[in-house]
Amino acid sequence: MEAPRRILYVEDNPTNFRLVERLLRDDGYEVIHAKDGFEGVRKAVEERSCLELILLDINLPGMDGYEAATKLKALPGLDQIPIVAVTVNTLKGDRKRSLAAGCDGYIPKPIDVHTFPRRVEEYIQGRRDQIHASDERYYLREHARRLVDRLESSRDQLRLTHEQIQHKDKLASLGEMAAGIAHELRNPLSSISFAIEMLLRREADQVGDTKHLDLIHRNVERIQRLADGLTSFARPSDACLSAVDVAKALDDSVLVTQHEFRQRNIRLHHQQGRPHLPPVWANEGLLQHAFVNLLRNAAQAVSARREQNPDATGEVHVAAEAATGDHVAVTIRDSGIGIRPDYQDRLFTPFFTTKPRGEGTGLGLYIVKQVIDEIGGQIDVHSRMGRGTTFRLLLPRAAAERSAVR
Ligand SMILES: Nc1ncnc2c1ncn2[C@@H]1O[C@H](COP(=O)(O)OP(=O)(O)OP(=O)(O)O)[C@@H](O)[C@H]1O
Ligand SMILES: [Mg+2]
Missing domain, CATH: 1.10.287 (Helix Hairpins)
Incomplete structure (x- = not known):
C-alpha cells in the first residue's frame, strides 16, 4: 500500500483545520494538526521524513507563525519542506513579511475552496513565491527587531x-x-x-x-x-563568638539533662570541671545547645536499646581533651541502639528522625551541625548497631589574641 502523503497544518482554530482537512483528504492527503507554534515545530521534526508541506497560520498563541517559519527553516531535514502561510491579511505587507521570515508561499484567508487544493499542489510541485531583494531586507530587519523584543520580554x-x-x-x-x-x-x-x-x-x-x-x-x-x-x-x-570554657559548658549541659538520665536509669560518666582545658572560640549558649542535643539523643538511644533488650547496659560517657591541630575534642559515647549505616549520611539533614511522630522533630543534629560549622569545627560519628554510638566534636581553640578582642 502506498504511504499516505502528509501535510502538517499549524492552526489554533479547529473549524479552519477541519475545513482544510476535508478539502485535502479528497485529494489523498493526510492532514496532521498542531495547535500552536511549539507543537508545530515538534510535530514537523517527528514527521519530517514523510511531510510534503507545512501550512502555517500566522496569528498563533505563544510562538507566532513568523517565528515558527524561521525556526522550521533552520532545522536540519526541514529546510527542503515548503512552508505556506495561510492567514487573514490583517496588516499591510503580511505576504512579504511571511516570505522574509522563511515561508515559501502565501494563501490568504478566507480560503477559496475551489482553488485551495490546486494552490497547495503547486507548492508541493515546487512553486516558490518571490520577494524583491529590497523588500526582503526591510522585512528581515523588522523580523529581527521583533525577535529581539520577544527575547527581551522572555528574559x-x-x-x-x-x-x-x-x-x-x-x-x-x-x-x-x-x-x-x-x-x-x-x-x-x-x-x-x-x-x-x-x-x-x-x-x-x-x-x-x-x-x-x-x-x-x-x-x-x-x-x-x-x-x-x-x-x-x-x-x-x-553570632557573638568568644573564648568559651568547654568544661563549664559541658558541666552546665550535664546539669540540664541529668534528670533525664536519672529517670531513664542511665549512668552518666562525666568528670566535673577540667581546669587544664584550653578555651575554644564559640558562642557559649549555642555550644551548650549542641551538647544538650547530643546528650538527649544519647539518653534516648540507650532507652531504645533497653526496649529491645532490658538487660543491656545503660551508659553514657562524656569526655573532653586537648587535641592536636589547635582543637579541643569533646566525645559523647553511648551504649545505645546504634545508627543504621544507611541512615548515617542523613543524620544532619533537617527533619530526619526515626522517632515516633510527636517525639522527635529531627532538628537536633541539624542544629548541632550548624553550630559546629559556624565556628569552623568538625563532627565525626562512629556507630555500631546494637552496640552504641560515639559523636566526636573537634572545636577550634581560642587563640590568645582572639580572646582579647571581645
Ligand atoms: N546517639 C544516637 N544513637 C542512635 N541514633 C541516633 C543518635 N543520635 C541521633 N540518632 C538518630 O538520628 C536521628 C536524628 O537525630 P536528631 O537529634 O536530629 O532528631 P531527633 O532526636 O529524632 O528529634 P529531636 O532532636 O528534634 O527531638 C534520630 O531520630 C536517631 O534516629
Ligand atoms: Mg535529637
Whole structure:
C-alpha cells in the first residue's frame, strides 16, 4: 500500500483545520494538526521524513507563525519542506513579511475552496513565491527587531519567575528557622520546669539551695538569647563568638539533662570541671545547645536499646581533651541502639528522625551541625548497631589574641 502523503497544518482554530482537512483528504492527503507554534515545530521534526508541506497560520498563541517559519527553516531535514502561510491579511505587507521570515508561499484567508487544493499542489510541485531583494531586507530587519523584543520580554519574564522562586525559598527557610527555634526553646523550657519542680520539693522540705535558682536564671537567659537570635536573623549572621570554657559548658549541659538520665536509669560518666582545658572560640549558649542535643539523643538511644533488650547496659560517657591541630575534642559515647549505616549520611539533614511522630522533630543534629560549622569545627560519628554510638566534636581553640578582642 502506498504511504499516505502528509501535510502538517499549524492552526489554533479547529473549524479552519477541519475545513482544510476535508478539502485535502479528497485529494489523498493526510492532514496532521498542531495547535500552536511549539507543537508545530515538534510535530514537523517527528514527521519530517514523510511531510510534503507545512501550512502555517500566522496569528498563533505563544510562538507566532513568523517565528515558527524561521525556526522550521533552520532545522536540519526541514529546510527542503515548503512552508505556506495561510492567514487573514490583517496588516499591510503580511505576504512579504511571511516570505522574509522563511515561508515559501502565501494563501490568504478566507480560503477559496475551489482553488485551495490546486494552490497547495503547486507548492508541493515546487512553486516558490518571490520577494524583491529590497523588500526582503526591510522585512528581515523588522523580523529581527521583533525577535529581539520577544527575547527581551522572555528574559524579563524569566527574571520575574526567578525572583518569585527566590521569594518562595526565603519563605521556606524562614519556616525551617522558626521550627528550629521552637525546637531550641523546648530544651531550656524543660530545664526550667524541672528546676521549678525541684524548688517546689525543696520548699516543701524547707531546704535553702540556690543551685536550681541559678539553673532557672541561666535558662531564662538562653530563651532571651534565642528570641534575640530570631530578630537578628534578618541581619547577616553576627553570632557573638568568644573564648568559651568547654568544661563549664559541658558541666552546665550535664546539669540540664541529668534528670533525664536519672529517670531513664542511665549512668552518666562525666568528670566535673577540667581546669587544664584550653578555651575554644564559640558562642557559649549555642555550644551548650549542641551538647544538650547530643546528650538527649544519647539518653534516648540507650532507652531504645533497653526496649529491645532490658538487660543491656545503660551508659553514657562524656569526655573532653586537648587535641592536636589547635582543637579541643569533646566525645559523647553511648551504649545505645546504634545508627543504621544507611541512615548515617542523613543524620544532619533537617527533619530526619526515626522517632515516633510527636517525639522527635529531627532538628537536633541539624542544629548541632550548624553550630559546629559556624565556628569552623568538625563532627565525626562512629556507630555500631546494637552496640552504641560515639559523636566526636573537634572545636577550634581560642587563640590568645582572639580572646582579647571581645
Ligand atoms: N546517639 C544516637 N544513637 C542512635 N541514633 C541516633 C543518635 N543520635 C541521633 N540518632 C538518630 O538520628 C536521628 C536524628 O537525630 P536528631 O537529634 O536530629 O532528631 P531527633 O532526636 O529524632 O528529634 P529531636 O532532636 O528534634 O527531638 C534520630 O531520630 C536517631 O534516629
Ligand atoms: Mg535529637
